[in-house]
Amino acid sequence: MLVSLPSFARVVAELSKLPGVGSKTAARLAFHLLRTTDRDVEALAEALLEMKRKVGFCRRCFHIAEEELCRTCRDPARDSSRLCVVQEPQDLLAIERSHAYRGLYHVLHGALSPLDGIGPDDLKIPQLLQRLQEEQIEEVLLATNFTVEGEATALYLAGLCKQQGVIVTRLAHGIPSGSDLEYIDAGTVQQAVNGRREL
């Protein structure tokens, strides 16, 4: 950036730290913010600070929460015998949007990735095992991503959970809704054939 204004350059530098925001996008956002009203920029800055001050993680499931426990953990209507394990809070939200699950959650905050030096103790896996011992859990639904890391994490957790005597399930693998078989990758089709169901 050729901009010699320190305060402008600082905003560009800070915005560039965000994921998916390069210096060009950061400059475009900064120019946009220069053009908006003072109130809009103050609202954004205050919202950021307030969120950072108020939002933490649920003591039990590690989803984001403004109180000690998140809304799901505080909801007595939830089926506390089922636990769905996800990588990130966003994944929890994706499952909630499906309205197909009424149990509790456990957010790992990542997946196992030995190449990046991420082992079980870097995730909320010890806390998961503790919950399996303390809570009356009958089923653990593994809903980590269908990537190499997510699959490896599911496999690892399946072994640990079975040792605790709970039923371990995994999200179904198959053809997504609304899709054309022609364009689906062979691995997914293979999984869909192998996992075929009788109608």
Next chain:
Amino acid sequence: MLVSLPSFARVVAELSKLPGVGSKTAARLAFHLLRTTDRDVEALAEALLEMKRKVGFCRRCFHIAEEELCRTCRDPARDSSRLCVVQEPQDLLAIERSHAYRGLYHVLHGALSPLDGIGPDDLKIPQLLQRLQEEQIEEVLLATNFTVEGEATALYLAGLCKQQGVIVTRLAHGIPSGSDLEYIDAGTVQQAVNGRREL
């Protein structure tokens, strides 16, 4: 968004106001900010507020400036007989990066667009005409974008500037560096042929 946390939802709402940021991207950024340190988020919020407090527009050319006049206008080494007219501060920076121009600038802050109700008085056009009368300007280089609005603005300004007796020039239209003729649109090739130069 299913997130019921008001402070999180507020950050998503504020970030969604940025150009090119939809609610999904906003949520991804907000989750990222939740995971970073307090100091990083404070640095971003403070940078935004400081920029908004300090940065305004140059009284003379309307480029962004922390003082009354921008750095270009304050630079005595600049050729004050030439004036380059651009739509936005970003465009000024693009020309500065080329190191091909040493004159002064005038930032219009937009282009004429009758369909959007943007006429000459919504841009810094009256201020441009005033500068042409008050300053000793010999050449006006029209560097508005090569879009319908930018071209229309250049045409409109060319007429006004010629009335003031200054030489009016326009950025050359042609084939960009490093490009393959095969893939250039016909309009650009046409302009390049019509504007061919003797070597």
